Amino acid sequence: MKPPAFLKSLVPCLFLVLAAHGQTTEQAAPARLTILGDVASRLELDADDLAKMPRMTVTIPDPDGTKVAYEGVPLRDILKRAGAPAEKQLRGKALASYILAKAHDGYQVVFTLAEMEPEFADEPIVVADKRDGKPLFGYQGPFRLICPNDKAGARSVRMLESIEFVQLKK
Amino acid sequence: MIGRKHKALLCLASLTVLTDGRTRAGTDATEEYAWHLPKSFPKPYVPADNPMTAAKVELGRFLFYDTRLSGNRMQSCATCHKQELAFSDGRAVAVGSTGQLHPRGAMSLVNVAYSGALTWNNPKMKTLEDQARVPMFGAHPIELGLGEDSGFLTPLRADPKYKALFERSFPGNGDAFTVSNVVKALACFERSIISARSPYDQYHYDRDDSAVSESAKRGEVLFFSQPLSCFRCHGGFNFSDATISARNSARALEFHNNGLPNGDGTFKTPTLRNIAVTAPYMHDGSFKTLEDVLDHYAAGGRGSGHDNPNKDPLIAGFSMTQQDRSDLVAFLQSLTDETVLHDARFSNPW
Numbered sequence: 161m162k163p164p165a166f167l168k169s170l171v172p173c174l175f176l177v178l179a180a181h182g183q184t185t186e187q188a189a190p191a192r193l194t195i196l197g198d199v200a201s202r203l204e205l206d207a208d209d210l211a212k213m214p215r216m217t218v219t220i221p222d223p224d225g226t227k228v229a230y231e232g233v234p235l236r237d238i239l240k241r242a243g244a245p246a247e248k249q250l251r252g253k254a255l256a257s258y259i260l261a262k263a264h265d266g267y268q269v270v271f272t273l274a275e276m277e278p279e280f281a282d283e284p285i286v287v288a289d290k291r292d293g294k295p296l297f298g299y300q301g302p303f304r305l306i307c308p309n310d311k312a313g314a315r316s317v318r319m320l321e322s323i324e325f326v327q328l329k330k
Numbered sequence: 331m332i333g334r335k336h337k338a339l340l341c342l343a344s345l346t347v348l349t350d351g352r353t354r355a356g357t358d359a360t361e362e363y364a365w366h367l368p369k370s371f372p373k374p375y376v377p378a379d380n381p382m383t384a385a386k387v388e389l390g391r392f393l394f395y396d397t398r399l400s401g402n403r404m405q406s407c408a409t410c411h412k413q414e415l416a417f418s419d420g421r422a423v424a425v426g427s428t429g430q431l432h433p434r435g436a437m438s439l440v441n442v443a444y445s446g447a448l449t450w451n452n453p454k455m456k457t458l459e460d461q462a463r464v465p466m467f468g469a470h471p472i473e474l475g476l477g478e479d480s481g482f483l484t485p486l487r488a489d490p491k492y493k494a495l496f497e498r499s500f501p502g503n504g505d506a507f508t509v510s511n512v513v514k515a516l517a518c519f520e521r522s523i524i525s526a527r528s529p530y531d532q533y534h535y536d537r538d539d540s541a542v543s544e545s546a547k548r549g550e551v552l553f554f555s556q557p558l559s560c561f562r563c564h565g566g567f568n569f570s571d572a573t574i575s576a577r578n579s580a581r582a583l584e585f586h587n588n589g590l591p592n593g594d595g596t597f598k599t600p601t602l603r604n605i606a607v608t609a610p611y612m613h614d615g616s617f618k619t620l621e622d623v624l625d626h627y628a629a630g631g632r633g634s635g636h637d638n639p640n641k642d643p644l645i646a647g648f649s650m651t652q653q654d655r656s657d658l659v660a661f662l663q664s665l666t667d668e669t670v671l672h673d674a675r676f677s678n679p680w
Contacts, residue, residue, distance in 0.1 A: 188551050224372050224566050225577025265555035294537055298547060299554035318554070 189264030189319035191302045193238075193287065197260075197325040200243025207302060210289055213237060218286055218308050230306045232288035235259075235323070236276035244325050250277055253329040260326060261305055264319040271315070273325070283308040287320065363387055363522065370535040370567055371526050372575035374443035377457055380514045382521060388679075389495040390519025393512060395678040398485050399466065401475025402427040407465065407516065408678065410436035410473075414671050416604035417523060422615025427475035435615045438608050440670055441601050443521035446574035446583045450613045451597045453583060458517035466513075483507045523676050525603045528667040542664040549654075549661025558648050560627075560658075569602035569665070586642040589631025590616065596640075606663045607671065620659050624650065 630647025
């Protein structure tokens with residue numbers, strides 16, 4: 161049975177409305193970070209969980225040259241907790257692994273797993289939840305990545321929502 | 331021996347000097363200007379040959395509001411840069427002292443100290459000292475309508491107020507009444523017009539959650555979101571990618587074709603601070619409201635500008651609900667700094 165004509169005309173309208181909502185960000189990101197993908201155990205971390213992990217502070221200049229101190233947990237430690245290869249395990253096939261960081265607004269960037277290790281990069285990538293001692297909020301928070309090794313800020317994902325670990329060769 | 335009467339006069343004289351020689355902030359007039367910036371604002375870039383002093387800022391303020399600096403003796407810098415309109419003029423395009431309509435609108439001067447390029451699209455116009463000569467002496471179009479050798483300094487030289495102000499601003503340099511010193515003082519005053527105390531600043535930097543509405547908070551998130559990407563041009567503390575500072579004075583600036591009809595040129599990204607009081611918008615004043623501007627960018631350009639091959643790829647369009655639109659406007663309104671619109675330090679001293 162064919163749907164009535166008025167229903168047919170409603171379908172594209174409904175699609176347009178859903179598409180519009182799907183393309184905009186109406187609220188700041190939830191205070192929960194998901195680590196998923198090829199990890200031993202999927203992790204859901206909130207602000208309290210991050211507060212209990214080993215923490216560090218990195219001071220970097222913002223685009224205007226003002227030095228800003230971000231505090232949080234090294235991404236390497238979070239991945240390690242989820243069971244991703246680290247240290248001596250990071251060789252051979254494990255090096256063909258990447259991390260997809262996703263933001264609440266749909267922004268995505270990629271890191272190689274090797275970038276987490278001090279043997280490959282000078283400074284650790286940090287999942288920050290504080291800026292100059294105050295919790296991140298609004299479009300910056302509640303979690304964001306800080307990438308001290310990067311000259312550009314494009315991978316310092318704001319409103320960080322999930323970290324997906326992908327192992328290409330298993 | 332100095333008599334009692336003379337002693338009293340000397341005291342009075344020294345008091346006068348003290349009064350004249352101090353800025354409103356209470357520092358000596360020849361000392362470096364005290365910016366009083368919040369932590370979130372870097373110190374502006376200042377050319378080495380025109381250091382900021384309280385004296386030059388004060389002199390520049392008198393000059394800025396002086397109608398003797400126009401061909402028709404009726405206009406001053408403040409005619410096109412009104413404090414209550416964040417130092418813009420409320421017109422689509424500016425009007426010169428001969429009545430000539432200009433091709434573009436007068437830009438806001440708020441936070442112009444952080445602007446890496448001046449005017450709408452001249453990447454070579456980098457200092458306020460150079461720029462000040464354009465409205466004063468420019469003939470295409472005629473703005474203030476002065477001639478550099480027209481004798482406009484003569485009445486200033488005869489004014490006792492200026493005699494004190496010029497001598498204090500440029501001590502020991504022979505004749506202080508020069509065009510070079512006029513533009514230096516104007517530049518110093520313009521650099522002092524800093525807007526850093528908007529409700530947004532109280533919310534974002536001082537963490538006062540009550541400073542802005544929930545709608546403005548949602549608008550901020552939208553503004554900085556990937557789908558809208560407003561921040562890619564209007565980013566940073568000054569909401570402009572043409573921003574420089576003392577720490578970052580050599581920053582490469584980008585100019586953008588904004589998708590307007592007949593818009594073959596590229597334009598500097600103006601600051602969004604106080605944008606709610608600087609209508610109409612864009613270089614040609616073609617949008618009356620902030621909603622119009624948002625609709626323009628959501629559509630990815632207007633008319634022939636939409637498909638202009640020179641249009642900046644960042645102006646690709648986006649989806650926006652009515653609520654999003656209201657939230658974005660609320661966010662932009664939260665950038666209005668009432669203090670800079672009424673601050674006596676920037677008002678007409680005459």
